[in-house]
Amino acid sequence: MPLRIIDHxxxxxxxxxxxxxxxxRKPLGLSFSPEELEGERADILLGAFDEDHLLACCLLTxxxxxxxxxxxxxxxxxxxxxxxxxxxxxxxxxxARDRGFRELVMHARMTAVGFYEKQGYRTSGQTFEExxxxxxxxxxxxx
Ligand SMILES: CC(C)(COP(=O)(O)OP(=O)(O)OC[C@H]1O[C@@H](n2cnc3c(N)ncnc32)[C@H](O)[C@@H]1OP(=O)(O)O)[C@@H](O)C(=O)NCCC(=O)NCCS
Numbered sequence: 148m149p150l151r152i153i154d155h156x157x158x159x160x161x162x163x164x165x166x167x168x169x170x171x172r173k174p175l176g177l178s179f180s181p182e183e184l185e186g187e188r189a190d191i192l193l194g195a196f197d198e199d200h201l202l203a204c205c206l207l208t209x210x211x212x213x214x215x216x217x218x219x220x221x222x223x224x225x226x227x228x229x230x231x232x233x234x235x236x237x238x239x240x241x242x243a244r245d246r247g248f249r250e251l252v253m254h255a256r257m258t259a260v261g262f263y264e265k266q267g268y269r270t271s272g273q274t275f276e277e278x279x280x281x282x283x284x285x286x287x288x289x290x
Contacts (some may be wrong), residue, residue, distance in 0.1 A: 148202070148231070153192040162201040162213040163194060170221035175279055190218075191242060203231045205239055209240065215243050217253040236266050243271045245287045252286045260285065 153159045164184065172178055191207040205220040217239060222231045243251055254277055255263050260270060268285040275282055 148234065149196045150228055150235060151194060152242070153194045153204070155188045155190075155192060158200065158218060159194060160192065163192060163204045166204055166223065167219050167221050168199055170224060171219060172278075177278055191215075191246070193235065193239050193242065194234065195231055195238075202226055203235045205235055205244055207239060207251075209248075212247075213249045215246075215248045215250075217251055220253075220259070232262060233266060236263075238288055240287075248289060250271060250288050252284065254282045255285045257281045 153163055164179065168178065185208060189209070193205050193207070194201050195203040201223075203222040203226070204219050205219075208216045208218055210216050217236070220232065220236070231240075240251060251268075253263065253268070254275075255268070257274065257280070260283055263285050264270075266287070268287045271284045271286055273283075274282075275284075
């Protein structure tokens with residue numbers, strides 16, 4: 148399963164937005180604004196593929212010189228629970244480490260906290276609401 152960096156504005160990026168709509172936004176009755184997508188030009192966009200077909204994606208946003216934030220992690224609904232998410236997260240950690248970041252943080256949906264805990268992330272602070280549902284801050288040092 149090839150894992151690779153996606154260029155903003157490419158055909159692969161269109162697939163990425165469609166996957167995130169299906170898995171993350173539509174179930175909440177939400178969408179993406181053009182400004183939100185335009186703001187992703189500065190992010191590192193990552194995908195897991197079966198040939199040209201996108202199976203899973205996430206992105207990394209620089210927070211400061213040492214920390215970056217994992218966002219928009221999504222696996223095709225029918226392919227969840229087969230190890231794709233864990234593989235993509237491992238790839239994202241390696242990419243972040245290669246770029247000099249020393250910590251990964253995220254706003255994890257409560258429903259996904261168990262997944263991130265299995266990959267060594269720890270919760271921090273109280274639950275808060277984002278995109279209408281509860282989240283927790285999670286973090287992991289990239290040593
Ligand atoms: C959460 C998500 C990214 C996980 O990816 P995945 O490919 O389904 O997960 P994996 O198959 O790689 O799972 C790895 C391990 O985590 C566990 N796991 C997966 N999803 C879990 C969840 N939601 N809660 C608790 N554990 C979970 C698996 O059972 C597996 O455990 P094991 O190592 O003991 O076998 C994916 O299910 C998804 O896209 N969910 C919907 C969108 C979402 O919630 N995204 C995260 C937003 S913060």
